[in-house]
Amino acid sequence: MTDQTIFLCKKSDLAPTGAFGVTITTDQGNLDIVVVSMDHDPSSPQSKTPSKTGYKAYINSCPHLSMPMETFEHEFLDRENPALIVCSTHGARFRSNDGLCLSGPCDGASLTSIPLTYTEDAIFMEKPHKTR
């Protein structure tokens, strides 16, 4: 999109599970990221279309023990409540719209948010601004 952004995924990549795990390479090394849809509803065919309410992204590292969170590839969301991200290691649950842990061993901690920008079809990470 611009040299200030990094491609993460197509919006359609989130359709199967409401989330998408991706690894990008930065100047500081590899970064594992999870992108989540804000309105995934596995019971609705509308879930197969791009989100109307947007997307969020976080570093895929649980604040409890810095473990990756998914159960299986791209499976991050609570099946009972897809507004929650679940860490598969010890079951912490994070609010997907702000990354706050609502229950589990890191209750009250937060996932690290990644700023996003979109086109009609794709989701990009905004590169961090360099500081002196």
Ligand code: FES
């Ligand atoms: S590593 Fe995520 S809850 Fe323990």
